Amino acid sequence: MRFGLRSRVVAAVVAVAVLCSGFVVLSGRTGWVDGWLDRLGRSRPAGQGMGAVPQAPSSAVVPAASGAATGPLTVEEWGRQLGSEVRAKIEGEPAERVLSPSTRLVRSGPGRYVFEDLGRVAFRGDGKGGWEPVSLEPQLSATGPVAASYAKTVVPTSFGRDGGPQTAAVGDDLLRPGPWARESVPSSGPGRITQAERDLLNPIGDAHGCHSCGAPTAGTKSGNWIGDHQPVSRTVPPGTPQVLYPQCQACSNDQGLWIINLIRQGKL
Amino acid sequence: MLLGELDVGFPWGVLVLTDQRSTEEIPSWVSDEDQVTHSSTAAVVRVRHQDEGEVIVRVWDDDSEVRGGLAFAASLDLESGVLKVSDALGDAVLQIPLVRGPIGVRIYTDSAVEATQVDLVVTQGS
Numbered sequence: 001m002r003f004g005l006r007s008r009v010v011a012a013v014v015a016v017a018v019l020c021s022g023f024v025v026l027s028g029r030t031g032w033v034d035g036w037l038d039r040l041g042r043s044r045p046a047g048q049g050m051g052a053v054p055q056a057p058s059s060a061v062v063p064a065a066s067g068a069a070t071g072p073l074t075v076e077e078w079g080r081q082l083g084s085e086v087r088a089k090i091e092g093e094p095a096e097r098v099l100s101p102s103t104r105l106v107r108s109g110p111g112r113y114v115f116e117d118l119g120r121v122a123f124r125g126d127g128k129g130g131w132e133p134v135s136l137e138p139q140l141s142a143t144g145p146v147a148a149s150y151a152k153t154v155v156p157t158s159f160g161r162d163g164g165p166q167t168a169a170v171g172d173d174l175l176r177p178g179p180w181a182r183e184s185v186p187s188s189g190p191g192r193i194t195q196a197e198r199d200l201l202n203p204i205g206d207a208h209g210c211h212s213c214g215a216p217t218a219g220t221k222s223g224n225w226i227g228d229h230q231p232v233s234r235t236v237p238p239g240t241p242q243v244l245y246p247q248c249q250a251c252s253n254d255q256g257l258w259i260i261n262l263i264r265q266g267k268l
Numbered sequence: 269m270l271l272g273e274l275d276v277g278f279p280w281g282v283l284v285l286t287d288q289r290s291t292e293e294i295p296s297w298v299s300d301e302d303q304v305t306h307s308s309t310a311a312v313v314r315v316r317h318q319d320e321g322e323v324i325v326r327v328w329d330d331d332s333e334v335r336g337g338l339a340f341a342a343s344l345d346l347e348s349g350v351l352k353v354s355d356a357l358g359d360a361v362l363q364i365p366l367v368r369g370p371i372g373v374r375i376y377t378d379s380a381v382e383a384t385q386v387d388l389v390v391t392q393g394s
Binding site: 191192193198219220221222224226227234249250252253254255256257259260261263264265266 | 281293297317319
């Protein structure tokens, strides 16, 4: 009898741990550990739940909590909205994962999203710290013939200008969309930006600041924001689609110096 | 005498002067107000970003025709005997053959912020 009680307690603890591992926080930071795409996203077999999550910098952020999706979006579509890949962070763990391009995000309430993928877990947070099983077959029916599905509640984080701690990007972080990256402009290609791109970029910079450091002004004589190509042109093959984020003069200089040093060291 | 001239856009708004073979790391600017940062073999100058327009860079062997104010003066080690003046990626580049060893470098700019004209004076010996 006593043994049975202990077993039930242990089972309950394990169950809670499993359930808690499903709580996911949305983060839009991009760039690092592209290999995750293969290990965690694109190559994950359908029907397999998410396993161990690799470690990631604890400074990882992004938000766009106000970038409200109005309906189901694939991660690819969502990523375009953010100008980035979409990553999810499991609450309580300093880790992020790249969401599979086939994952769909469904707004489930103000600031809350359910992400769906081809898996076997079926939980979601109820917004009150609890969990409830969900059935997404009707929604998943459009994505293909799957026998099971899982969903996890996605809560966009609120860091930086929206609250919480945040620091300016330095070093390799300058080669990625920064902590203040919110919106971006599709790029017509590497090199000098066009006037049309500038006309779209300036309002974004004025609204959100430098994507790398959050500076509210560009620091240029004209007041124009610098168009920072992401991914950085030198780091990707020609023809790779890029977007532009607003960047201040000082961060652009810092990024340039970082690249100069990478080239001098034969790393780029 | 004019040794070379560039009239191009500068990605990231940075101009590089370096010993052609140097791999030495160049430290960051001490502050946002500093126009030049340098190591023993290289210097990087903040100039106007290519998004904002071109920059004219001229390399001289004396100060007689320079424009603007003095922004930097120091000695650089030139072990290769060639001074490379370029943009960050080395796409636009001048290669100035000089005698191996230390060279004196003076940098004149028309503005401390977003310089559009840069005159470099290089002299043999420090």
